[in-house]
Amino acid sequence: MDEFEAVYARMLFVSQRRTQAELAELLNLQQGSVSEAKKRGIVPLSWCVRIADLFNVHMDWLRFGVPPVFMNPESKGYEPREEATAVFRQPPPPPLEGWREGELPVYSTVGTEDGTFPEIGRQVFPLEFVREGVKVFRVQESCMAPVINVGALVAVVPGAPAEEGALVAVLAGSGLQFRRLRMHGATYELHAEKADRVPPVSVPTKSEWVGMYYGRAIWAFQPL
Numbered sequence: 001m002d003e004f005e006a007v008y009a010r011m012l013f014v015s016q017r018r019t020q021a022e023l024a025e026l027l028n029l030q031q032g033s034v035s036e037a038k039k040r041g042i043v044p045l046s047w048c049v050r051i052a053d054l055f056n057v058h059m060d061w062l063r064f065g066v067p068p069v070f071m072n073p074e075s076k077g078y079e080p081r082e083e084a085t086a087v088f089r090q091p092p093p094p095p096l097e098g099w100r101e102g103e104l105p106v107y108s109t110v111g112t113e114d115g116t117f118p119e120i121g122r123q124v125f126p127l128e129f130v131r132e133g134v135k136v137f138r139v140q141e142s143c144m145a146p147v148i149n150v151g152a153l154v155a156v157v158p159g160a161p162a163e164e165g166a167l168v169a170v171l172a173g174s175g176l177q178f179r180r181l182r183m184h185g186a187t188y189e190l191h192a193e194k195a196d197r198v199p200p201v202s203v204p205t206k207s208e209w210v211g212m213y214y215g216r217a218i219w220a221f222q223p224l
Helices: 003-015 020-026 031-040 045-055 059-064 082-088 206-212
Strands: 103-108 119-124 135-138 153-158 167-172 175-184 187-191 201-203 213-221
Touching: 003 020, 003 031, 003 045, 003 059, 020 031, 045 059, 045 119, 119 135, 167 206, 201 206, 206 213
Parallel strands: 103 135
Antiparallel strands: 103 119, 135 153, 153 213, 167 175, 167 213, 175 187, 187 201
């Protein structure tokens, strides 16, 4: 199978979808987008990121067929079996020669049951962007565009102080969200760039803010 067919098959397998239309709906795409990708023979990386986040699967398995399948198999209720995934396997990519300078792990914004964020890949960044304690997340929400687009890599310093107007990461639901911080006296307000789609959230007390604040965003690499 070529690259598209192999990755597409694994996407259908893990999402339990059967058709292009069902997969397109899951990815918030027009069905024609899947057809066009098939003609080109390449699955866009953003689709893989979306599936990896939704179903907590390893990017190496989704893109290259390298097991294991799931980040946390226990949360799925079963262990992926070797024979179930063998049909979707491709030869693994050439191994990296150890750690590369400027390389950082990239995390999903979808948290696990224990409150951590699974690693979904690794990326090399210019050294001037690398600093101690920084964590890089792949963004999946669109309400912060054009400041942060879907698929952007955003660096966060957990626990760093945040002032008026800062771009911050906050814990919400089962994951991490990015918002613009506004201060009104002792009240914190979290604003999306697309205010017509996502209304501001007011955080009236310091204790509530401490409970939901994760860290400050310091830079973002936007997808082309």
